[in-house]
Every structure is written in structure tokens, then in C-alpha cells.
Amino acid sequence: MFEMIGGWLQRPNYIAFVLLFLWGIYIMVTRYNLVKKLIGMYLMQTSVIFFLVTTSAKRGATVPILLSTTETVQPEVYANPLPHVLTLTAIVVGVATLGVSLALADAIYKKYGSLDEEEILKRLE
Amino acid sequence: MTRHLPAILFLLPLSLAIGLPLIGIKHREWCRPLSIGVLGAMVPVSFANLVGVLQSGTIHYDFGGWAAPVGIEWVADGLSSVMTVALSLVGLVCITFLSSALFPYLGSRIVPFYTLVLLLIASLTGMVFAGDLFNLFVFLEVSALCAYALVGLGGGKALVAGFRYLILGTFGASLYLLGVGYLYAETGTLNMADLAQRVPPLVTSKALAVGVLFMFIGLGIKMALVPLHGWLPDAYTYAPDRVSPILASLVTKVALYGWIRIMFWVLGAQAVVYQIPILFLVGLLGALAALVGAFLALSQVEIKRMFAYGGLSHIGLILVGISLGNQTGFVGGVFYLLNDAVMQAGLFFWAGAIIHLYGVRTIEDLGRSQGGAGWMSVALVVIALSMIGIPPTGGFFGKWYIILGAVEAQNYLAIGAVLIATLLTLAYFVKVFERVFRDRSAQQSPLIREIPLAVQIGLGATSVAVIVLGLMSDHIVNFLLKNAVPPGL
Numbered sequence: 315m316f317e318m319i320g321g322w323l324q325r326p327n328y329i330a331f332v333l334l335f336l337w338g339i340y341i342m343v344t345r346y347n348l349v350k351k352l353i354g355m356y357l358m359q360t361s362v363i364f365f366l367v368t369t370s371a372k373r374g375a376t377v378p379i380l381l382s383t384t385e386t387v388q389p390e391v392y393a394n395p396l397p398h399v400l401t402l403t404a405i406v407v408g409v410a411t412l413g414v415s416l417a418l419a420d421a422i423y424k425k426y427g428s429l430d431e432e433e434i435l436k437r438l439e
Numbered sequence: 440m441t442r443h444l445p446a447i448l449f450l451l452p453l454s455l456a457i458g459l460p461l462i463g464i465k466h467r468e469w470c471r472p473l474s475i476g477v478l479g480a481m482v483p484v485s486f487a488n489l490v491g492v493l494q495s496g497t498i499h500y501d502f503g504g505w506a507a508p509v510g511i512e513w514v515a516d517g518l519s520s521v522m523t524v525a526l527s528l529v530g531l532v533c534i535t536f537l538s539s540a541l542f543p544y545l546g547s548r549i550v551p552f553y554t555l556v557l558l559l560i561a562s563l564t565g566m567v568f569a570g571d572l573f574n575l576f577v578f579l580e581v582s583a584l585c586a587y588a589l590v591g592l593g594g595g596k597a598l599v600a601g602f603r604y605l606i607l608g609t610f611g612a613s614l615y616l617l618g619v620g621y622l623y624a625e626t627g628t629l630n631m632a633d634l635a636q637r638v639p640p641l642v643t644s645k646a647l648a649v650g651v652l653f654m655f656i657g658l659g660i661k662m663a664l665v666p667l668h669g670w671l672p673d674a675y676t677y678a679p680d681r682v683s684p685i686l687a688s689l690v691t692k693v694a695l696y697g698w699i700r701i702m703f704w705v706l707g708a709q710a711v712v713y714q715i716p717i718l719f720l721v722g723l724l725g726a727l728a729a730l731v732g733a734f735l736a737l738s739q740v741e742i743k744r745m746f747a748y749g750g751l752s753h754i755g756l757i758l759v760g761i762s763l764g765n766q767t768g769f770v771g772g773v774f775y776l777l778n779d780a781v782m783q784a785g786l787f788f789w790a791g792a793i794i795h796l797y798g799v800r801t802i803e804d805l806g807r808s809q810g811g812a813g814w815m816s817v818a819l820v821v822i823a824l825s826m827i828g829i830p831p832t833g834g835f836f837g838k839w840y841i842i843l844g845a846v847e848a849q850n851y852l853a854i855g856a857v858l859i860a861t862l863l864t865l866a867y868f869v870k871v872f873e874r875v876f877r878d879r880s881a882q883q884s885p886l887i888r889e890i891p892l893a894v895q896i897g898l899g900a901t902s903v904a905v906i907v908l909g910l911m912s913d914h915i916v917n918f919l920l921k922n923a924v925p926p927g928l
Contacts, residue, residue, distance in 0.1 A: 414587055
């Protein structure tokens with residue numbers, strides 16, 4: 315048991331990822347305010363990005379750029395670039411989603427005069 | 440030239456989607472002919488692509504000239520080419536219907552409507568061809584964003600439904616991305632063909648199992664698999680009537696196709712998690728979805744909502760088919776998927792026409808429409824027969840091959856699920872028929888306006904397609920058996 319927890323504590327980034335992910339879901343589920351829901355959603359998306367970056371982190375590694383073509387490639391001294399590229403794309407996707415969601419929330423506010431989910435559902439009846 | 444057809448197929452709708460907002464500033468009336476023209480051009484291109492694939496084998500399209508494991512790859516094989524043919528045909532009919540005079544005039548909103556639909560079709564094409572897990576994620580999100588916006592364009596209740604769809608859809612997408620992250624961390628690759636090589640030695644890996652689970656739940660939300668379907672009924676009911684056909688027929692089906700790709704081309708049909716075959720679990724969930732969806736459809740009062748629940752049950756049937764673990768079942772499932780795309784489009788065409796021609800929204804009031812003009816009732820009957828599964832329609836042969844596969848696999852649960860779902864489907868269509876044909880007590884409401892040509896084309900094309908799929912089922916199934924069966928099944 316202690317060994318397991320000790321093992322977890324060696325990887326604080328993963329613990330942070332799990333906490334952020336669950337926190338995001340918690341906010342999405344429990345808050346009635348639509349914008350707060352969106353904050354939870356964005357937190358959850360960001361935590362996944364954090365996870366992707368964490369998996370590619372390497373102590374003492376450098377940017378994967380070859381300084382000369384004659385140099386032999388030593389993979390261990392470079393950070394893995396792929397997850398970073400994925401992260402960039404995922405950030406773009408997340409921003410686009412946030413944009414559409416804010417537009418929808420704005421339209422809902424203009425239509426129903428409230429951002430509170432219960433209030434809106436009451437007016438839907 | 441043939442090599443570039445997948446990319447051309449994607450670029451056709453994409454380039455117009457980018458150009459349309461610019462063209463639309465000055466020439467709003469060009470949106471419609473241009474969109475129909477581009478979708479019309481997609482049809483021969485997708486057929487040419489299919490022929491090319493059949494003649495010279497699978498096309499691996501490397502973007503930017505970077506070869507497969509390093510670069511992003513698109514794979515046009517038998518299955519994806521057949522899917523794009525279906526996609527472009529259904530898309531063409533849907534976009535013709537979208538622009539019919541049936542619906543209120545859109546004014547300046549016509550430009551975003553067409554732009555979003557074209558972007559949706561482009562991204563679905565991308566999903567079908569994607570040979571890379573992350574690429575699939577990107578297109579999944581692009582298509583989902585278009586779908587949220589299209590639902591939201593309905594205004595009023597549709598805004599709330601669209602918002603809920605967005606929250607759940609984004610949750611699903613995040614889970615999928617997380618699963619991709621797990622698989623990447625475990626295997627070090629994202630390319631599907633490359634993953635298929637590296638996955639088998641890792642069957643006992645916990646990270647792989649968890650990653651696959653996350654991906655399945657994520658795609659399950661997108662395809663509205665039954666316990667995860669919460670967003671779908673509201674979204675499809677309140678979405679603008681002109682776009683619900685395209686959403687219902689294409690979006691969930693392509694997400695399901697994404698899962699078929701991952702399940703059979705990456706994990707392999709024999710994949711197990713903790714000694715339980717994944718296919719077995721998928722089959723159980725599919726059977727549950729088939730029953731619960733049909734059962735819920737039975738208790739609905741709104742026409743569109745009933746059809747939306749019917750669609751849920753069909754997603755379950757397709758999953759039952761592909762999860763049988765033999766070729767017959769797989770092909771039956773894929774054939775049913777093609778049928779379902781056509782049937783859902785037809786049903787929502789009919790619902791949209793009834794709503795806008797007679798002002799009838801509930802099953803109760805259907806008597807007032809008398810089913811619409813004569814040929815409209817004929818179209819309803821043909822599509823309904825296919826939904827229920829009565830020969831000679833495509834729906835029957837889809838279910839037939841699924842049951843044949845189930846007999847082959849001696850999976851009696853699957854047979855039971857298909858049969859009970861069929862009976863429930865019959866029950867809810869009897870409810871519709873009774874109102875449409877028997878209810879003479881209601882006063883017939885007058886036709887609000889002339890039936891536009893686009894509606895006739897939409898309903899005619901889908902009902903003919905359902906019958907043609909049925910009559911040609913032998914050829915299509917043999918064709919799929921020869922060209923679209925995953926390796927190792």
C-alpha cells in the first residue's frame with residue numbers, strides 16, 4: 315500500500331492530471347450556471363493536454379532540432395516532439411469548441427434572459 | 440491521378456466551405472447551386488475512387504510526402520471507399536432537401552447553413568479516410584463542432600439541446616483524446632497500421648486496456664450508444680427540420696464507423712481485456728441499445744423524437760452485427776449501416792415535410808395529414824417497411840445477414856435482440872400507420888403550400904434507394920465480403 319502511494323508520489327504530474335480531470339467533470343456536473351459548466355469543460359480539456367505533455371517530458375532533454383546534417387542522431391537527448399504537436403492541435407480544437415459554446419451560451423442568454431440551467435428549463439416548459 | 444482521389448474528395452466540399460462565406464457576401468443565391476454542384480461532383484469522384492481502389496488495391500495517401508508511420512496517412516480501402524460513396528450520395532440528397540422551398544426563407548443565415556453542412560461533409564470524409572488515431576480525433580471534433588452549430592441554428596429549445604450536445608460531445612472527445620494519449624504512451628505510434636503491429640504483444644497492458652476503454656466510451660457518446668445517448672433525442676428533435684436528416688443519417692454512423700476501424704483494424708477482432716473479448720462486450724451493449732432504443736421510441740409522442748429513438752436502436756443493431764466475430768455478421772452490420780443512413784435520411788425528410796406542409800408535430804395529430812399526398816404515404820410505407828425489416832427492402836437483408844451471422848456464431852442472445860427489436864419497431868410504426876391511415880375522425884388540415892420538388896426528390900430517392908439496396912443486397916454483400924472484410928476475421 316505505502317509502496318503504491320510512494321510510487322504515485324514519484325509522478326506528481328499524473329496526480330495533478332487526474333485531479334484536474336475529475337475537478338473539471340465535477341464542475342460540469344454540479345454547477346447550474348452554463349458559463350461555469352464551460353469552465354469545467356475547459357479545465358477537463360486542458361487536463362488532457364497536460365497529460366499529453368507530461369508523457370513526453372524528459373529530464374535534461376533538448377529541442378529536437380539537428381544542428382548539422384552530419385551529426386548522428388541520439389534520440390535520448392531530445393524531447394519527443396510528437397505529443398507537443400498533438401497538444402497544439404488539441405489546444406486549437408479546444409479553443410474552437412469554447413468559441414462555439416460561448417456563442418451558444420450567449421444565444422441562450424439572449425433568448426431566455428438567464429444562464430441558470432434550472433431557470434432555463436423552467437422557461438422551456 | 441487515382442492516387443489523389445481521396446484528397447480531392449475531401450478538398451471539394453472543404454474548399455467551397457471556405458469560399459462560400461466570401462461568395463455569400465455578394466451573391467447569396469449562389470450558395471444553393473454551388474453546394475449542390477460540389478456534392479454532385481463528389482458522387483462521380485467517390486465512384487472513381489472506389490473503382491480505382493478495386494483495380495489497384497488500397498490507396499495509402501501520405502500527406503506532404505512523409506511516409507506512413509512518421510507522416511499522416513489516409514487509407515482508402517474497400518470499406519472506406521464504399522462509405523464515401525454512401526456519404527456523398529446521402530449528402531447530395533440531404534443538401535438538395537436542405538434547400539427546398541418547404542422551409543421558411545433564411546435570409547442572410549443561408550450562408551452559415553451551407554458552410555456548416557459542407558464543412559460537416561468534408562470532415563466526415565476525413566474521418567472515413569483517416570488512417571491515424573489523432574487525425575480521426577481532429578475530424579471527429581470538426582464534424583461535432585459543425586453539428587453543434589447546426590443544431591443551435593434552430594433557435595429556442597434547439598439552443599439548449601445544442602448546448603447539452605456540446606457539453607456531452609466535448610466530454611466524449613476528451614475521453615477519446617485521453618485514450619489516444621494512453622495508446623501513444625504505450626506503443627509510441629498513432630498510425631493505425633503501425634499500431635496493429637504493436638498492439639498484440641501488449642494484450643496484458645493495463646494502460647492499453649484503459650486507453651481502449653476511454654476511446655470506446657468517447658466514441659460511444661458520439662455515436663449515441665444507449666446509456667450514453669442523452670444528448671441525441673433533444674438535439675435531433677429541436678434541430679432545424681432541414682438539417683436533422685443530415686445529422687441523423689451521417690454523424691452518428693460515421694462515429695460508429697470510426698469505432699469499427701479501431702476495433703478491427705487496430706485491436707483485431709480477437710482482442711481481449713482481462714480475458715473478456717471486447718467484441719462480446721460491444722455485442723452486449725449493442726443488444727441493450729437495440730432493445731432500449733426501440734422501446735423508448737414506442738412511448739414517444741413527437742414524430743421526430745420517435746424517429747431519433749428508432750435511430751438509437753439501429754445503432755445497437757449495427758453493433759450487434761459487427762460484434763458477432765464472423766464475416767457474415769460483420770458484412771451484415773456494415774450493410775445495415777449503409778441502409779440505416781438512407782432510412783434515417785428518408786424518415787427525417789418525411790417528418791420535415793409533414794411538419795412544414797401540414798403543421799403536424801405529434802403522432803396524435805398525424806391523422807390530420809392523412810399521411811400527406813399519396814406518394815408521400817408510399818414513401819413512408821416503403822421506408823417504414825425497411826426500418827421494420829420486411830422484404831424486399833434493404834433493412835430486411837441487413838437484419839437477415841446479421842441473424843445468419845448470429846446463427847453461425849451460435850449467439851442466441853443476438854438473435855433474440857434483433858427479433859425483439861424488430862417487433863418493437865413494428866409496434867411503433869403500427870402506431871404511426873394507425874394515425875396516418877385509420878384515423879378518419881380528425882379533420883384534415885389543408886395543405887399549407889405546394890409540395891416542393893426537392894421534397895419529392897428526397898423522399899423518392901431514399902425510398903427507391905431502400906428498395907434498390909434490398910434487390911441488390913446479394914451483390915452488395917458479396918462485394919463487401921470480397922473487399923471490405925477486416926484482416927483476421
